[in-house]
Amino acid sequence: MIIPALEIDRLTVRFGGLTALDQVSFRVNAGEIYAVIGPNGAGKTSLFNAITGIHPASSGRVLIAGSSLTRRFTPATAFAMLGVAILSGLAATIAINANDAWDQAINAQLGAASFPWAVAWSKLLSAFAPAPVTLVPLAIGTLLGALGAWSMWWGSRRTPELVAHAGVARTFQNIRLFRDMSVRDNLLVGLDRRLRTRLWEIAFRLPRCRTELAQACRMAEEILDVVGLRAQSEMNAGSLPYGHQRRLEIARALASRPSLLLLDEPAAGLNPSESAELMELIRAIRSRGITVLLIEHDMRVVMGISDRICVLHYGSRIAEGTPADIRAHPVVIAAYLGKDDHG
Numbered sequence: 001m002i003i004p005a006l007e008i009d010r011l012t013v014r015f016g017g018l019t020a021l022d023q024v025s026f027r028v029n030a031g032e033i034y035a036v037i038g039p040n041g042a043g044k045t046s047l048f049n050a051i052t053g054i055h056p057a058s059s060g061r062v063l064i065a066g067s068s069l070t071r072r073f074t075p076a077t078a079f080a081m082l083g084v085a086i087l088s089g090l091a092a093t094i095a096i097n098a099n100d101a102w103d104q105a106i107n108a109q110l111g112a113a114s115f116p117w118a119v120a121w122s123k124l125l126s127a128f129a130p131a132p133v134t135l136v137p138l139a140i141g142t143l144l145g146a147l148g149a150w151s152m153w154w155g156s157r158r159t160p161e162l163v164a165h166a167g168v169a170r171t172f173q174n175i176r177l178f179r180d181m182s183v184r185d186n187l188l189v190g191l192d193r194r195l196r197t198r199l200w201e202i203a204f205r206l207p208r209c210r211t212e213l214a215q216a217c218r219m220a221e222e223i224l225d226v227v228g229l230r231a232q233s234e235m236n237a238g239s240l241p242y243g244h245q246r247r248l249e250i251a252r253a254l255a256s257r258p259s260l261l262l263l264d265e266p267a268a269g270l271n272p273s274e275s276a277e278l279m280e281l282i283r284a285i286r287s288r289g290i291t292v293l294l295i296e297h298d299m300r301v302v303m304g305i306s307d308r309i310c311v312l313h314y315g316s317r318i319a320e321g322t323p324a325d326i327r328a329h330p331v332v333i334a335a336y337l338g339k340d341d342h343g
Contacts, residue, residue: 003066005030005291011060020046038312070157081149088145092137169258179238187220190255227251243274267298
């Protein structure tokens with residue numbers, strides 16, 4: 001059985017009363033260029049955010065190479081939650097009883113030559129003696145602490161960090177570069193996940209740090225060759241033309257050596273010549289064994305490079321197929337151009 005690079009299974013994403021994605025399902029095969037299209041507000045970026053762990057799915061599954069990429073509940077997790085619960089219970093007990101216990105200690109020793117710390121601490125510790133006034137806040141605090149720890153763990157089961165380590169990289173609809181850093185340094189940021197140098201090795205410029213930095217610079221130059229930005233490696237990213245900034249963002253995503261690359265409207269703002277160059281770049285990326293999932297409004301780009309296309313409309317999948325199938329699909333045509341009820 002061939003495991004798809006990405007499988008979306010009945011994925012639903014809700015934000016309060018708004019349903020951004022509703023029971024969406026599709027598969028992306030390894031080595032495929034798969035496009036997701038749809039009008040504005042169709043849920044395309046929400047789909048990317050759910051895949052990469054930025055937004056949690058309300059229901060359904062996202063499988064990367066057959067794995068859900070979620071943290072497992074281990075004995076260490078259980079012990080950590082237990083510790084948080086106990087500390088929360090003790091804190092609640094102290095918060096409710098400490099003031100009364102302290103007042104008792106002070107009132108019992110008015111007029112003493114010096115403050116009796118031993119007696120005061122004894123009174124304070126008596127706040128933990130078994131009694132309703134201590135056991136109730138202890139139980140409530142422990143319960144709330146356990147629920148809070150469970151909620152935090154549940155929310156962090158699938159994070160962008162886990163997704164990135166599984167070989168998934170993405171770009172964003174709005175370019176997000178470090179504009180005051182050089183082109184090469186922007187790529188080195190993308191390579192950081194693969195570096196093993198420790199903080200102290202960096203601080204003292206130890207041999208391992210220098211060796212890894214040299215290797216990272218060579219890898220950055222190779223990636224810049226792929227995207228055609230080798231000559232601009234020393235320029236500030238913010239001074240690049242818009243089309244080159246798009247290429248640099250793709251290069252930074254490639255720096256993490258992904259097996260699955262998510263491109264969010266990479267042709268946005270490009271002129272026809274730049275769009276044609278982008279199409280060649282995406283084909284070159286696919287030729288390196290990288291699966292590409294693409295969101296795009298430029299139909300010339302979509303139809304020119306996609307193996308298959310999924311169409312979203314108001315959060316639901318309305319069609320899937322080859323470019324030729326989608327081009328002639330009546331429901332897709334109605335979604336994009338509108339439907340004349342009179343004719």
